[in-house]
Amino acid sequence: MTHALDSALEGAREANLRRAVRALLRRPLLRAGGPQAEEFRLVRRYAVDLRSWFDANTGWRLIVDSEVARLVKLAPTTDDPTHPARDQRSRVPFSRRRYVLTCLALSVLERSDAQITLGRLAEGVRVAAADEQLASAGVTFTLSGREERGDLVAVVRLLLELGVLGRVAGDEDAYVRDAGDALYDVRRRVLAGVLAPSRGPSTVVARELDDRLAQLVADPMPEAEDLRNRALRHHLTRRLLDDPVLYYEELDAEQLAYLTGQRATLTRRVSELTGLVAEIRAEGIAMVDPDDDLTDVRMPDTGTDGHVTLLLAEYLAGRLGEESVVKDGNGTVAARGVGGGPGREVTPNRPQPVEEEQLRGFVRDLTEQHKSYWRRAAQEPGAEALLVDTALERLTALRLVRRGPAGVTPLPALARYALADPTIVESGAQLELAGSEQLGSAEPATSGFGRAGQARLGSAA
Amino acid sequence: MGEFVAAKRRFVVHLRGEDLKEALSQSGASGYVSEDALAEALGRLVEWGNLRADPDTSRVTTVEDFHRARFLYQLTHAGEAAERALGVYEEQLGKRGALQAVALADIATQLRALRELAAQTDPDPARLGLLLRGLVDRSEDLADNAQAFMGSLRRTIELHDADVDAFRAYKDQLVNYLERFIADLLTVGTEISRLLKGFEDAEVTRLLSIVARRDAEDAAPGATAARGDASGSGDENGSRADSLADESDPREVAYRAGMVTWRERWQGLRQWFLSEPGHPSQAKLLRSRARQAIPDLLAVVATLNERRSGRSDRSADFRTLALWFAEAPDDDARHRLWRGAFGQYGSRHLVLDSDTRTAREEQPVAPSTSWRDAPPLRISPRLRRTGSYERRGRANRITDREEARRLLGRLAAQQSEQTAAARARLATGQPTKLGELGELDTGAFGLFLSLLGDALASRRPDRREVLTTTVDGTLGVRLLALADAALVEIRTPAGIFRGPDHVIEITDLSQPANGSRPVMSDARPTGRSEDSAEVALT
Numbered sequence: 001m002t003h004a005l006d007s008a009l010e011g012a013r014e015a016n017l018r019r020a021v022r023a024l025l026r027r028p029l030l031r032a033g034g035p036q037a038e039e040f041r042l043v044r045r046y047a048v049d050l051r052s053w054f055d056a057n058t059g060w061r062l063i064v065d066s067e068v069a070r071l072v073k074l075a076p077t078t079d080d081p082t083h084p085a086r087d088q089r090s091r092v093p094f095s096r097r098r099y100v101l102t103c104l105a106l107s108v109l110e111r112s113d114a115q116i117t118l119g120r121l122a123e124g125v126r127v128a129a130a131d132e133q134l135a136s137a138g139v140t141f142t143l144s145g146r147e148e149r150g151d152l153v154a155v156v157r158l159l160l161e162l163g164v165l166g167r168v169a170g171d172e173d174a175y176v177r178d179a180g181d182a183l184y185d186v187r188r189r190v191l192a193g194v195l196a197p198s199r200g201p202s203t204v205v206a207r208e209l210d211d212r213l214a215q216l217v218a219d220p221m222p223e224a225e226d227l228r229n230r231a232l233r234h235h236l237t238r239r240l241l242d243d244p245v246l247y248y249e250e251l252d253a254e255q256l257a258y259l260t261g262q263r264a265t266l267t268r269r270v271s272e273l274t275g276l277v278a279e280i281r282a283e284g285i286a287m288v289d290p291d292d293d294l295t296d297v298r299m300p301d302t303g304t305d306g307h308v309t310l311l312l313a314e315y316l317a318g319r320l321g322e323e324s325v326v327k328d329g330n331g332t333v334a335a336r337g338v339g340g341g342p343g344r345e346v347t348p349n350r351p352q353p354v355e356e357e358q359l360r361g362f363v364r365d366l367t368e369q370h371k372s373y374w375r376r377a378a379q380e381p382g383a384e385a386l387l388v389d390t391a392l393e394r395l396t397a398l399r400l401v402r403r404g405p406a407g408v409t410p411l412p413a414l415a416r417y418a419l420a421d422p423t424i425v426e427s428g429a430q431l432e433l434a435g436s437e438q439l440g441s442a443e444p445a446t447s448g449f450g451r452a453g454q455a456r457l458g459s460a461a
Numbered sequence: 462m463g464e465f466v467a468a469k470r471r472f473v474v475h476l477r478g479e480d481l482k483e484a485l486s487q488s489g490a491s492g493y494v495s496e497d498a499l500a501e502a503l504g505r506l507v508e509w510g511n512l513r514a515d516p517d518t519s520r521v522t523t524v525e526d527f528h529r530a531r532f533l534y535q536l537t538h539a540g541e542a543a544e545r546a547l548g549v550y551e552e553q554l555g556k557r558g559a560l561q562a563v564a565l566a567d568i569a570t571q572l573r574a575l576r577e578l579a580a581q582t583d584p585d586p587a588r589l590g591l592l593l594r595g596l597v598d599r600s601e602d603l604a605d606n607a608q609a610f611m612g613s614l615r616r617t618i619e620l621h622d623a624d625v626d627a628f629r630a631y632k633d634q635l636v637n638y639l640e641r642f643i644a645d646l647l648t649v650g651t652e653i654s655r656l657l658k659g660f661e662d663a664e665v666t667r668l669l670s671i672v673a674r675r676d677a678e679d680a681a682p683g684a685t686a687a688r689g690d691a692s693g694s695g696d697e698n699g700s701r702a703d704s705l706a707d708e709s710d711p712r713e714v715a716y717r718a719g720m721v722t723w724r725e726r727w728q729g730l731r732q733w734f735l736s737e738p739g740h741p742s743q744a745k746l747l748r749s750r751a752r753q754a755i756p757d758l759l760a761v762v763a764t765l766n767e768r769r770s771g772r773s774d775r776s777a778d779f780r781t782l783a784l785w786f787a788e789a790p791d792d793d794a795r796h797r798l799w800r801g802a803f804g805q806y807g808s809r810h811l812v813l814d815s816d817t818r819t820a821r822e823e824q825p826v827a828p829s830t831s832w833r834d835a836p837p838l839r840i841s842p843r844l845r846r847t848g849s850y851e852r853r854g855r856a857n858r859i860t861d862r863e864e865a866r867r868l869l870g871r872l873a874a875q876q877s878e879q880t881a882a883a884r885a886r887l888a889t890g891q892p893t894k895l896g897e898l899g900e901l902d903t904g905a906f907g908l909f910l911s912l913l914g915d916a917l918a919s920r921r922p923d924r925r926e927v928l929t930t931t932v933d934g935t936l937g938v939r940l941l942a943l944a945d946a947a948l949v950e951i952r953t954p955a956g957i958f959r960g961p962d963h964v965i966e967i968t969d970l971s972q973p974a975n976g977s978r979p980v981m982s983d984a985r986p987t988g989r990s991e992d993s994a995e996v997a998l999t
Binding site: 099103107128134139162212242281296415 | 774775776777778779780781782783784785786788789792793794795796797798799800801802804805806807808809811812813814815818826828829830831832833837838839840842844845849850
């Protein structure tokens with residue numbers, strides 16, 4: 001009986017640990033008093049286990065004290081622009097001025113007392129923004145006008161979200177209207193942990209942003225063999241935890257060699273802790289989530305944006321399928337899809353990029369067809385540019401396509417989606433779903449996602 | 462001007478131009494001063510009113526001296542006040558909380574002496590005055606120094622800016638002060654508070670009034686000798702008696718003002734050393750502020766250490782980051798910088814539904830399979846078609862209900878005909894025996910039963926006749942039980958209805974224009990005259 005009890009307890013513990021890790025991965029900064037108080041308590045309870053795991057596998061620091069739990073995430077790559085800081089209400093990414101104001105506000109808070117008002121903060125930021133280097137770069141802040149005040153309030157809301165400030169009295173909206181002020185507590189502990197890299201930016205001397213960023217997050221590769229392996233393990237685990245898909249072609253030789261040998265171990269460790277399932281394919285690895293909550297962009301998703309994303313993905317996946325038609329001697333289609341089946345080499349076949357203008361035309365045509373399902377703003381002429389933009393942003397964020405100057409290139413993981421079989425209900429008048437008429441068409445290349453739901457082509461077996 | 466003040470200290474009142482020049486060159490001020498410049502400066506000062514020039518009538522030895530305008534210069538009151546104010550200003554500015562540990566010891570000594578004097582019944586007013594004045598002076602000094610010290614305890618914010626040397630100097634000064642003054646404040650301060658507590662209120666008032674009386678003497682010399690002895694008594698009654706005297710006496714006024722001042726001073730002294738509930742003493746506040754200075758100092762030391770060990774000043778870090786954001790080439794670069802520098806991003810992963818998962822567990826996919834060829838994730842066709850998982854319902858068609866309406870109309874018409882027929886059959890207005898009703902069709906029978914039910918339900922057990930109406934008031938029923946009623950039958954399509962014979966009279970009340978009797982009155986059977994059937998009663 002105790003055995004059953006033990007295993008039940010163990011199971012409960014694992015479930016709680018998993019919840020704690022997921023909460024941390026979703027939001028690296030949890031506060032005791034915020035909306036994630038429940039998850040904060042879990043993280044605190046399992047702080048020791050979590051810390052040792054992160055230390056051993058990712059090299060990320062976990063700082064837990066009585067007010068805040070912070071997983072100091074060091075980004076494994078520096079070329080991912082899909083995680084911007086967002087305005088808390090409108091979810092619009094921050095503009096240049098807002099980023100600059102955030103940093104200046106943090107520098108003012110660093111030197112302030114335990115409490116500060118919004119007006120005083122604005123004054124301090126204004127003084128700090130009078131720096132001549134900032135002016136020569138073109139950023140001015142003179143606290144005149146509603147727009148500038150609105151920017152500052154957006155920054156303050158971000159700081160409230162991060163837990164650096166705690167509101168005591170007042171209202172930011174009143175400040176925007178120039179009708180009031182707000183009082184905040186400054187939380188020094190959180191402020192101390194807000195920057196992730198251990199190297200201070202003021203010690204980096206470089207002129208270009210790429211160099212600066214590289215030096216900021218640089219982890220020098222150690223010389224000893226096992227330390228190198230450890231560094232590689234950290235890097236790869238970080239990528240597996242953060243990014244939706246890890247493509248082999250993005251890794252250098254050393255990392256690829258290590259990954260090929262240690263793939264099973266790495267993925268098993270991540271799966272055990274987080275509950276993600278490893279989808280290992282010829283082109284890369286994706287840690288996929290059976291619970292559908294460890295992500296901020298969902299695919300497939302409902303709503304107009306989700307629908308457009310889905311249709312665009314289908315179109316682009318069709319391109320992915322088209323390029324890889326292989327014909328045998330008789331000119332008939334022998335195998336669709338390259339590298340299918342075990343034992344065959346994967347020959348990377350680069351699809352041609354699709355120009356964004358073409359995508360916009362595609363969506364324009366679709367607007368008429370889906371008029372009754374999409375939101376009204378999508379009917380206006382010229383709205384397709386915004387729709388395409390949003391959809392491509394989501395697909396890029398999920399590493400399913402790549403946007404470049406020549407156009408949009410679909411990436412291999414896009415091929416993991418297919419249309420399900422429709423369930424046909426015999427009612428008197430008509431078939432329930434419209435999917436059937438498209439599936440019944442004779443050209444499978446244009447039906448859902450490059451392959452038919454009812455027929456599999458190119459199965460070499 | 463400084464020379465004039467210095468001369469004043471030496472009790473020299475007048476200065477000549479030559480003396481001034483000599484004194485200036487002696488003190489080494491600003492090189493050589495020419496005669497003319499000096500004369501000009503002196504002339505200006507006279508003009509402004511700082512100096513007063515009197516003609517010099519002393520003997521001279523040369524002709525040039527005789528022709529030169531000779532003046533004796535002297536500070537005017539205004540000039541002196543101005544100089545003194547300037548001196549105080551400079552002194553205060555330069556003050557850095559000079560150490561005055563001796564002040565505390567002095568205060569303690571004076572309090573002890575005061576204690577002794579108070580024990581005497583007739584203390585010497587002069588000595589008393591001297592003591593008290595000395596006390597006041599010392600405590601003013603103490604207060605001044607404490608104020609200067611508080612002011613010089615800089616806020617830690619400013620300390621962060623300081624470089625190491627300035628900080629070290631500040632630290633030395635702070636530690637010195639704390640060592641010498643605060644320690645003394647603690648030890649001597651307790652003794653002083655003990656002494657202060659020992660003074661009772663009445664005692665204090667007595668002493669103060671003695672001194673105030675003496676001061677008042679000074680203020681208005683030449684007062685009448687008759688009042689002079691009142692200053693010697695000095696107890697409460699005496700002072701009260703005096704106050705009853707002439708109010709406009711300047712000495713009285715001065716005495717009262719003096720009392721107020723002395724009382725304030727004494728109160729101030731008490732408050733400096735003794736705490737009351739809600740009002741901590743000044744000494745206590747000073748101690749706590751000094752205590753607070755130590756951790757602040759340590760924090761600054763830690764910051765300076767950090768800077769030295771290579772960790773950069775975080776505020777400078779943020780400013781550098783602001784510059785990087787400003788100089789970044791485009792928005793994407795800025796988003797990358799945000800992610801790298803702040804690390805506040807969440808993980809993102811693709812989704813897997815449970816069907817695919819179980820399918821994969823049953824048939825594992827080899828790792829070298831391409832994504833194209835592996836079993837895919839199924840997307841519902843409805844989602845692909847419409848963008849949502851739920852089916853939007855169709856609006857209901859408006860059905861044509863004419864037919865049903867017509868049917869209902871027909872039914873209603875039928876029913877009303879039947880009812881009318883039944884009524885016509887039954888509501889004759891004539892009293893009839895049940896047996897005479899004969900055969901009733903279904904509608905009439907139903908109406909008959911309901912009427913019978915109404916009537917029987919409202920029959921009282923001691924009466925044989927009942928008079929009632931239906932619920933809707935359109936039919937009136939009169940039922941009369943017969944004395945020796947036989948069992949009668951009414952035949953209906955549903956069966957045969959048997960029961961004892963009654964006389965029933967049904968009237969249609971809704972048609973008063975009818976020939977039948979419109980009003981049913983609860984009349985006794987003997988009141989009726991037309992119907993013979995009713996006479997069959999007991």
